[in-house]
Amino acid sequence: MTEHLPILLIVLPLVAAPLCVILHQRTAAYTLALLVSWITFGISIALVAQVNQTGVIRYNLGGWAPPYGIEYLVDSLSSFVMMFVSGIGAIVLVYAPKSVDDEIARSKHYLFYATYLLCLTGLMGMCVTGDLFNVFVFLEISSLSSYALISLGQTRRAPLAAFQYLIIGSIGATFILIGIGLLYQMTGTLNMADIAARVPQENGPRTVLVAFSFLVIGLCVKMAVFPLHTWLPNAYTYAPSVVTCFIAATATKVSVYAFIRVIFGIITPGFAFDYLPLDTELTILALVGIFVASTAAIYQANVKRLLAYSSVAQIGYMILGISMSTPGGLTAGIVHMFNHALIKGGLFMIVGCFALRLGSVKLDDWKGAGKTMPWTSLGWAIGGLALIGVPVTAGFISKWLLLTAAMEKGMWPVAVLMLLSSLLAVVYVWRVVETLYFSEPTAKVLKAKEAPLGMLIPTYVVLAGTFVFGVWTTYSADLAAAAAAGLLGATP
Amino acid sequence: MNSPALEQAAGLYNYWIVIVLMMTGFYIVLARRNLIKAVIGLNIFQTSVFLLYVTMGKVRGGTAPIIPPEVAEAQAKAMHETGHSEHGTHALGTVSEEIVGAHAAHADLPGADIIYSNPLPSVLMLTAIVVGIATTALALALVVRIREDYGTIEEDRILEIDRADGLPDDDDEDQWIDADTHSLAGSSPDTPTDSESVN
Numbered sequence: 001m002t003e004h005l006p007i008l009l010i011v012l013p014l015v016a017a018p019l020c021v022i023l024h025q026r027t028a029a030y031t032l033a034l035l036v037s038w039i040t041f042g043i044s045i046a047l048v049a050q051v052n053q054t055g056v057i058r059y060n061l062g063g064w065a066p067p068y069g070i071e072y073l074v075d076s077l078s079s080f081v082m083m084f085v086s087g088i089g090a091i092v093l094v095y096a097p098k099s100v101d102d103e104i105a106r107s108k109h110y111l112f113y114a115t116y117l118l119c120l121t122g123l124m125g126m127c128v129t130g131d132l133f134n135v136f137v138f139l140e141i142s143s144l145s146s147y148a149l150i151s152l153g154q155t156r157r158a159p160l161a162a163f164q165y166l167i168i169g170s171i172g173a174t175f176i177l178i179g180i181g182l183l184y185q186m187t188g189t190l191n192m193a194d195i196a197a198r199v200p201q202e203n204g205p206r207t208v209l210v211a212f213s214f215l216v217i218g219l220c221v222k223m224a225v226f227p228l229h230t231w232l233p234n235a236y237t238y239a240p241s242v243v244t245c246f247i248a249a250t251a252t253k254v255s256v257y258a259f260i261r262v263i264f265g266i267i268t269p270g271f272a273f274d275y276l277p278l279d280t281e282l283t284i285l286a287l288v289g290i291f292v293a294s295t296a297a298i299y300q301a302n303v304k305r306l307l308a309y310s311s312v313a314q315i316g317y318m319i320l321g322i323s324m325s326t327p328g329g330l331t332a333g334i335v336h337m338f339n340h341a342l343i344k345g346g347l348f349m350i351v352g353c354f355a356l357r358l359g360s361v362k363l364d365d366w367k368g369a370g371k372t373m374p375w376t377s378l379g380w381a382i383g384g385l386a387l388i389g390v391p392v393t394a395g396f397i398s399k400w401l402l403l404t405a406a407m408e409k410g411m412w413p414v415a416v417l418m419l420l421s422s423l424l425a426v427v428y429v430w431r432v433v434e435t436l437y438f439s440e441p442t443a444k445v446l447k448a449k450e451a452p453l454g455m456l457i458p459t460y461v462v463l464a465g466t467f468v469f470g471v472w473t474t475y476s477a478d479l480a481a482a483a484a485a486g487l488l489g490a491t492p
Numbered sequence: 493m494n495s496p497a498l499e500q501a502a503g504l505y506n507y508w509i510v511i512v513l514m515m516t517g518f519y520i521v522l523a524r525r526n527l528i529k530a531v532i533g534l535n536i537f538q539t540s541v542f543l544l545y546v547t548m549g550k551v552r553g554g555t556a557p558i559i560p561p562e563v564a565e566a567q568a569k570a571m572h573e574t575g576h577s578e579h580g581t582h583a584l585g586t587v588s589e590e591i592v593g594a595h596a597a598h599a600d601l602p603g604a605d606i607i608y609s610n611p612l613p614s615v616l617m618l619t620a621i622v623v624g625i626a627t628t629a630l631a632l633a634l635v636v637r638i639r640e641d642y643g644t645i646e647e648d649r650i651l652e653i654d655r656a657d658g659l660p661d662d663d664d665e666d667q668w669i670d671a672d673t674h675s676l677a678g679s680s681p682d683t684p685t686d687s688e689s690v691n
Contacts, residue, residue: 133616140623144630151634156641163634167530170627177541185548
């Protein structure tokens, strides 16, 4: 049984999704989705433990040995990413019912939960697979379901945002497909480890270069790296709150994971960073992205959009860590994936609570809500502190690691810019705090009640997580360090 | 025909078709203002990738990768006669060794000289076509909903309607860029932003 865990991770949510449709009854579909997502979370924790004890787990699909068969590969990095993705997926479902009742038509609930599970399947699949074409298939499963989820938003802008995301996302995915095809042409195999062993490196044919460029650009679209981020703000703003919580916390992170795999697992860092100047390019894009997106966030009147721009900026920190390509930098990048998933997940959950009670996500409509919704408002303050990176929060850990890594590499200007960029985060977090606590409440806010416990408790669990992992890093930074060491050790 | 470069360019005609289709599709997606045209452009773009895969799997002079029945029978007979003793030794080897070994051992078998095309890229494209259909279906479904809500599928008209509605949070790219340049002009109190975002 235990040796089949890697495939169960995929099969369970994949099979449960059509079951939700067949059940056709909203409570039944919800219960099934909740159950499956928690089992998936349990399996990923078991896999993390197993990888820690016995090392890399390889699973041959259908018993066909690689490179002919598809191989599923669970190592310290993929198990770590799967753990927090399924964890967020599970906790958001606990939080979901009230918000879903409020924002999505009742007749569509069972379809919503089915699509949610499909999205989870795709994200987990991208992490677990060791086959490059399989990555594309799972990427499309998660992307298509997230387009559908986003289009469920209340306003008529939602289908339009989903459509724009679909066009840009499909172009990105097709770029990835072209890259995979060219790599296959050069190596005759789709297994990632096998490609890495066969692909001609330095001074190799131009095909490898082109393949690599297509893969990087395609993944940059999916990661929402600065100039290619345009789909993200609209998609996050107009999606239903629950969908934003889930997608904002997980989808871009899994693309970052795929990006790390491509650079460190298939094409060596030597090719990407020494032969090609990708590290400089990424550093510049990351820094410009951090400043432009943070500045844009300051000027947003819509809190969801504010957080969306903040997400673009945070992706910049991850890219910054990866572009350093030192153990320290990579660790910081990976641990920030985890920490940011918690922080942004928590903050979007807070936004969902306000949306439920105030019926709006515009900052002007939240005036003085600190009086009538004290716990939700406090939650924003806590999450905001973590987002800024105040000590004893998870955000501090990742920024500290990133800062030390930058200094080790002697990148002083980068370190200084990073600190300055945190000031921008202070500004946009403070704007909301100020509105919540120091403005005269409007009549509507005065009538509002505190958010229901069913939503507040999961939100606070996630927010508590940002403190727990800000102090106790055994299961965040240490796992990330192990993953980074594995990545850099595996490449010559 | 006497220029080798020209000959090479003509010999790669299948790739030229792929590139022309790819760029056509890509251009349509970028330049369109009509949502249906965007979907069509996306389809052309994806189709060019299907062609790229299929064309790379084709081996010159190769036939469809189906073993003719009479060759299969003859091979099975020959394998049965000679293969029994070898089977035990191969059982421990990996799949790839087994296949390579079997191939080398039976090079003189009937049908061993047939060249087959590589079926794998075509099979991959079956999956990609399914993904493409799903994408198109979803995109068209979204267009239907947009049409119901806005009464048009011209993107310019839709943006106009949104602006006329005065959706206060309809701050697309242009609006925040305005805000950005505003801060660059130096009227914003957070001065670190000003100097840094120039970098």
